[in-house]
Structure formats: structure tokens, C-alpha cells
Amino acid sequence: MRVVKHTETNGRGRHECGSPEHRVHRRLFLQGSMASGLASVASFNGLFSIPALAEETKKQGKKCILLWLCGAPSQFEMWDPKPGTITGGPFGAISTSIPGIQISQLMPRCATIMDKLAVVRSMSTEPNEHFQGVDVLTRGEKPRPPFTRPILGSVVAQQLGQLDSPVPQFVLLDPCPEGNEFKSFKAGNWAGWLGAQYGPVRSGGEYSIPDILRPEALSEMDHEDRESLRKFLSRKFENDRRSEAAAGYNAAFERVQGLMSCAPLFDLEKLPQADRQRYGLGAFAQHALQARHLIENGSTFVMVANGMPWDNHVFQHEMHQMLVPELDNVLFQLITDLELRGMLQDTLVIAMGEFGRTPWLNEARGRDHYSKAWSLAMAGGGIRGGVVVGETDPLGFEITQNAIDNRRLFATIFKALGIDPQEQYDLPDLPTFHRVEGDAQPIQEILLG
Amino acid sequence: MQKTLTRTHDFKLPTAILGACLLQDENELIAACMDGVYRVEIGAKKHQRIGTHESYVSSAVYLAQQQAIVTAGYDGKLKWHSAMDNGLLREEKVHGFWSWDMALSPDQRYLASVTGQYMAGDYKYSPAGETEPSVKVLNAADGQLVHALPHVPSVQSVVFSHDSQWVAAGNLMGEVRVWEVASGKQVGSFQSKDFTSWGIIKSHCYLGGIFAMEFSPDNNEIIVCGMGDMRDPMAGNGKQLWQRWNWREAKMTAQTLDKQSGEGLMEALVLHPAGESFVMGGRLRGGDWNAALFDLASGERIGSIKSGFRITQMFFNSKGELIVVGGQGQPGKEADGKFPDFGRVEIYAIGS
Numbered sequence A: 001m002r003v004v005k006h007t008e009t010n011g012r013g014r015h016e017c018g019s020p021e022h023r024v025h026r027r028l029f030l031q032g033s034m035a036s037g038l039a040s041v042a043s044f045n046g047l048f049s050i051p052a053l054a055e056e057t058k059k060q061g062k063k064c065i066l067l068w069l070c071g072a073p074s075q076f077e078m079w080d081p082k083p084g085t086i087t088g089g090p091f092g093a094i095s096t097s098i099p100g101i102q103i104s105q106l107m108p109r110c111a112t113i114m115d116k117l118a119v120v121r122s123m124s125t126e127p128n129e130h131f132q133g134v135d136v137l138t139r140g141e142k143p144r145p146p147f148t149r150p151i152l153g154s155v156v157a158q159q160l161g162q163l164d165s166p167v168p169q170f171v172l173l174d175p176c177p178e179g180n181e182f183k184s185f186k187a188g189n190w191a192g193w194l195g196a197q198y199g200p201v202r203s204g205g206e207y208s209i210p211d212i213l214r215p216e217a218l219s220e221m222d223h224e225d226r227e228s229l230r231k232f233l234s235r236k237f238e239n240d241r242r243s244e245a246a247a248g249y250n251a252a253f254e255r256v257q258g259l260m261s262c263a264p265l266f267d268l269e270k271l272p273q274a275d276r277q278r279y280g281l282g283a284f285a286q287h288a289l290q291a292r293h294l295i296e297n298g299s300t301f302v303m304v305a306n307g308m309p310w311d312n313h314v315f316q317h318e319m320h321q322m323l324v325p326e327l328d329n330v331l332f333q334l335i336t337d338l339e340l341r342g343m344l345q346d347t348l349v350i351a352m353g354e355f356g357r358t359p360w361l362n363e364a365r366g367r368d369h370y371s372k373a374w375s376l377a378m379a380g381g382g383i384r385g386g387v388v389v390g391e392t393d394p395l396g397f398e399i400t401q402n403a404i405d406n407r408r409l410f411a412t413i414f415k416a417l418g419i420d421p422q423e424q425y426d427l428p429d430l431p432t433f434h435r436v437e438g439d440a441q442p443i444q445e446i447l448l449g
Numbered sequence B: 001m002q003k004t005l006t007r008t009h010d011f012k013l014p015t016a017i018l019g020a021c022l023l024q025d026e027n028e029l030i031a032a033c034m035d036g037v038y039r040v041e042i043g044a045k046k047h048q049r050i051g052t053h054e055s056y057v058s059s060a061v062y063l064a065q066q067q068a069i070v071t072a073g074y075d076g077k078l079k080w081h082s083a084m085d086n087g088l089l090r091e092e093k094v095h096g097f098w099s100w101d102m103a104l105s106p107d108q109r110y111l112a113s114v115t116g117q118y119m120a121g122d123y124k125y126s127p128a129g130e131t132e133p134s135v136k137v138l139n140a141a142d143g144q145l146v147h148a149l150p151h152v153p154s155v156q157s158v159v160f161s162h163d164s165q166w167v168a169a170g171n172l173m174g175e176v177r178v179w180e181v182a183s184g185k186q187v188g189s190f191q192s193k194d195f196t197s198w199g200i201i202k203s204h205c206y207l208g209g210i211f212a213m214e215f216s217p218d219n220n221e222i223i224v225c226g227m228g229d230m231r232d233p234m235a236g237n238g239k240q241l242w243q244r245w246n247w248r249e250a251k252m253t254a255q256t257l258d259k260q261s262g263e264g265l266m267e268a269l270v271l272h273p274a275g276e277s278f279v280m281g282g283r284l285r286g287g288d289w290n291a292a293l294f295d296l297a298s299g300e301r302i303g304s305i306k307s308g309f310r311i312t313q314m315f316f317n318s319k320g321e322l323i324v325v326g327g328q329g330q331p332g333k334e335a336d337g338k339f340p341d342f343g344r345v346e347i348y349a350i351g352s
Helices: A020-036 A038-042 A051-059 A108-112 A130-139 A152-160 A181-186 A220-241 A244-261 A273-279 A283-296 A316-340 A406-416
Strands: A003-005 A063-068 A093-095 A102-104 A117-123 A170-173 A201-203 A301-304 A347-352 A374-379 A387-389 A399-401 A424-426 B004-013 B017-022 B028-033 B036-041 B046-051 B057-063 B068-073 B077-082 B088-093 B101-104 B110-114 B135-139 B145-149 B155-160 B166-171 B175-180 B186-191 B196-198 B206-208 B210-215 B221-227 B240-246 B251-255 B266-271 B277-282 B291-295 B301-305 B310-316 B322-327 B343-351
Touching (some): A063 A152, A063 A283, A093 A108, A108 A316, A152 A170, A152 A301, A152 A406, A273 A283, A273 A316, A283 A316, A316 A374, B004 B036, B004 B301, B017 B343, B028 B068, B028 B322, B036 B057, B057 B101, B068 B101, B110 B166, B145 B175, B175 B221, B210 B277, B240 B266
Parallel strands (some): A063 A301, A063 A347, A170 A201, A170 A301, B017 B057, B101 B155, B155 B210, B210 B266
Antiparallel strands (some): A117 A374, A347 A374, B004 B343, B017 B028, B028 B036, B057 B068, B068 B077, B077 B088, B155 B166, B166 B175, B196 B206, B210 B221, B221 B240, B240 B251, B266 B277, B310 B322, B322 B343
């Protein structure tokens, strides 16, 4: 177990794995930046036209794409169908590439790649409302003020990412500006004690990143001079005042600098039309493709959300008949693409929401919140495919085997990514915290190695 | 003049009812339920399940001439059952996706069934084009296909004109298309944007649409119903809404009057046999009624009920009594070793 001192990660400090590959990558990256000169600033794609750099980007450490199914999807219409029962809903079940395992008929494409998927049918968590559920399932733990636990993406970006990369290490793609409880959550402190530099860069829909192109009237040299001056003055202010706010602003400015150099990565129009058609035309599918593109080009963690469309208290089946096939295709395309590119073994793909839906239907034939027994799926990045963990009773009310809580889930995710789940946080004036509390153990049966 | 609606019968079925019809003697009712097709003796409050689909059963109609019951389901099939012995006479796979709704022409010659899976057609989730014809018109007697007609999925409601000359189908986007039954030629269309929500809160996608329709007595207008616009479509708190359209001119002529509606999805609408009023019903989300009688000429609400369950279909018997079917919320716990029944049937006498 390793103890992290707060000062180790403060400011621009970062943990490096220290592997030779990592150093090679950094050197190549800098060479690439210099070799491509101004072109690399104007066009990030130009930067990655250097084959050695592109190859090294692929080889670097693990990455993660979180398909965040906010609002909470129904396990009955996805991974744990109960066809022909009073709770099963209108959709049937289909066989998969793994004998004996069935999933919802709404997921025919995932059925063909079940050997690559690990499904947990026995998630059992405590919060039954969105805000609390989102908090626990994105941070791994209930809040315990004044300690603010960083969101999963921030931890992964800090542990595995490159803070000085021009490519944002943690990206949130979400076109929906509002979203009830998710909106409140989105306004919160994502990176927690790690600091603002590990928060997400947000893009998508109305959050398309504005003003990241250098005005034509401003020369590149002038632009760099201005930035150097800004950096000097703000560092001085930060040092003089020990200001966390100034540090946060600095992180933001530096991020914008990076974004200016990789703006094409955020332009959906630049993605191949054939790929865009293949993934599907809705915002969620388009952003899933963009997530693949970002991961290919150096991002470490991309979270794809679409507001919170899964919260189907009414129109349950009418909505799931659209949402689940979209997710089915997205998962299929994403996992297949990553495998074809030789990236699946290093890229963990997670599809989950903050809880599940009730076995029973309400008066509006919707399903309400249910955290007692629900499902999720993962693939790639250290996860063994073709495995179903846990079981629920014939009507889906109770877990009958191997209940998994948020702590064990996060221990599994961290372990799969090569991050120590048990690491201690030794922070000033706070009790000792751990990356995952309670000595929670990973789900061994779905971990490779 | 205000009317009273007085409940005279009520009973339960095991699961929620999505559609229903009366048999010829009107003493029996056929219920299309989540778990199958039920035949109900109304007076005796007895029921038996006479058939199933591979998913929810969405509609039921009675063919008097053939003494047959036709049911449609979310398995995309139409099934013909004998009204004499309940035996299965025929089944046809009509759609690749659900039959959302099915109607029988008043002359009993034709059935129309509508389908369509809503899939994202662009970044903002406008519906993609159809992958199969959304509207099918069949010979009621033998199930032979007469017309396969195009629409934009999902198509959620269908109705014939009283003279059996026209068939109209309404969809998620509030568009109604009208065809001549004899030729299959489209003869009209209109679109109301008032029934469809595009989520601002929670999600960017479309929800709602037209859930039930009825031609006016002279067949020149169509009354449609559903739920008004919502910022959060999943709240289900849109206005209880009907609109009346001159379908040939694509012109709205009337709609729910101010301060006469509450909130909730309206998914049942039918003309009173006298032709002077209509009744609309659905779910109560806010307000004090979930089914109401409206004067056809003025649009005034002249009577209402609060049933305590979601209404999915309504119709009148020959005595002018109103039959209301639907479902309560599904129980979350067993009682005495079984889940309590949650399908509901009620009958109301209408008085002055």
C-alpha cells in the first residue's frame, strides 16, 4: 500500500509510472511538437501524423471510456431480462455468443460480442435518488465533508494521464446543459482534493468549446508572448498569496492553451462520415465515437453522457426501445473498433448508471428507482470477457448471489487500470482516507491476470 | 349542460389493460392485457385468459359477422380468436416491431395496425425514417394485406372514419396522415407541434405524440389527444390536451379550453353515440380528473371522473354507458402468495 502526501500532487506535480515507455512517449511528444512547429499548434491532427508518436500514444498506459447512463437504466431491458414474468416488461431475451447467457432482445449486437463483455447482475448500492447515486457511482463513496473525493475520471487522469499534454486527460462529452440532479452534480467539485487541473474539459452540444481558435489578427508570436506574461504574473500572484483560486485559474488557462492546439479533436465534423453513420446519429453515439478518437489521440479518461435520459418514470418502454438499441450499437462499435486498433486490452469501457429500475411498473407504466439489485457491463482494459457475475431472483427483486457494492466496483475498476485501490490519502487536518474505503476487494472473477 | 358520471360496475384483472372491446351481447368484454387476452363476464365479474401474445397485448376488436376477436400485440402479430370457443383461428406477423394500436373499420371490412420504432435520426434525436411500412391495412376476414402505408415512426394511434372511407394515423411527432381506404392514396395530413416534447431538462430527445384519435360525426374533422409540451418529458406533467383539426385544410379549429385541463397523458378518446360530445381520458398527474366529457360544439368540459388509475381505452355500449379500462401501478409485493391484481375495468352511467 502506498501513502500519498498532499504536496505530491499539488500544483503541477504529478505521479509518473517511471516506465521507459512513458519516458519515450514524453520525449517523442516533445520532439513531435518541435518538429511540426507551428503546424502542430494549428492542427493537432498534424502532430499525430508522426507515426512514431502515434504508435507510442497507443502503447502508453491504460485508458478508460465511461458510458455514463445517467438517470439509471433498466436492468430488465438490458443485462438481466426476465422474459415472460410479471416484472419482465414487453421485451424478450436473446441468446448470446456465450452459451447459457441471455440478454434483452434490444441488444442483438452486444449478444454477438458477449465473449468480450463482463456483466455484473448483482449491483447493490445504497442511494436511491439521483444526486446521491451519481455521487457514489462516480466517486465510489458517499460524501464525507470536508473531504471531497475526486470523481473517477479525475483519479484516472491524475494517476495515468499526462497533465502537461495538450490533449485534455479527462473529457466529459455531454450535450445536455441541464439535467435536474445531474445538473447540480455537474456544478460541483469534480476533482475534489486533487485540484482543478484534474477536472474534466467539457464538450458536446451547447457545450461546444467556444473561442479556442486564435484570432487571425493575433500572431502566434504575440499570442505566446501574452501567455508568457500572463503565466509569470499569475504564478507570482499564486506564490505570493498561496492562492488556490489563482492555481485553479492557471490550470484553466493552461487547459485552454492545450485546447487551442487540439481543437480539431473536438470537431465532430472532422470525424469520418462512415464512422459517424456506423455509430449512429444521436448525440450519445456521436460522442462515443468522439471518445474513441480522443482516447486514440492521448486522452486518458472520457466520460460520455447525454443528460439523464434513462430516468423513465413514465414512457419506460417507449424510451428504452430507443435508448437501449442505441447503446447496444455504441458498445458493439466501440469495443470492435478498439479491438481492431489493438487498443481494447488497454482501454477499459464501462457502461453504467447510478442505479437500476424497479421490477414493478408504476401507474404510468414507468419503472422507478431501484438500487437494491441492478446491472452494469464492462469490457477491455484488464477485464475478462464472457463472464456474468451475480444473480437475481426470478422476478429481479433480490440478489441471490454475490452482491457487489460501489466499493467493490471501484476496487475492480482501479485494479483493472493498474491503480492501487487501497492507497491512503494523508491530507492535512483530515483523517486518513483511502482511494477505496473499507478494504473492499475487487471482483476477481472478471479481472485478467 | 353538465353531466354526471356515476360508477355502476368495477372489477379487476391480473395485469394492466391496454385495450378492450365488447362482445356482441355486451355482457362480455375482451381485455388486451400485459400478460394476455382475457374474456370477462361483466355481470359475474369472472374472467379467463383465452390467449397470449409473445409480449403485451395492445388492442382488441370484435368482428361480429365472423364472431371472432382480433388482438394485436407488441410482438407485431395480429391474432384471430373464435368468440365461440376462444380457439386461435389465425395469426399474422404484421410488423417487425410493436403493434402500437389497431382499429376496425365500422363496416368491419378492414383492420388497420400501426407500428414504428423510434430511433435517432440526427444529433438532436429527430426520428429516423421507417424501416418497415408504419401503417398496414388488412382484410379483417382473412388478414390479407390491402395497403402498406408510409409514415414517420413511431406511429402510435390509428382510427377509421365513421363511413369507413378514410383511415388516419398519428405519430410521435404529432403528424397525422389520412388515406383513402379503397385506394390507399394519401388524401391529407396535418401536424400539431403541441403534443410532442423535446427534452430541455434531462434529455435531448422527443417524447409524446398523438395517442388517440376520433373522426367528427361528419368525418370532416379529426379530434386528437395526448399531452402538452413539457420541459422534462419524463415528468409526465404536460397539459391534458385535445385538439380538433379540419384534416383536409390542415387547420386546427378547437382545442382544450383554458383552465379546463390538468396534467397528464391522455391516451383514450371516443365520441358519444349521440354525436354531441366526446370523452377523453388517461393519467392524472395534476388536477382533479383523468377522464372528462366535452361538448363537441363548444369544447366545454361538461363532466368528469377521477378514476384512480391510468385509463388506456374507453368506449360506449348501446345504452350509452361509458366503459373505462386501464391499470393501476403494479404492486411491488406479493400478498397471500400472489401479486394483487392491477388491471381495472369500470362502467359509468351518464346522467344529467
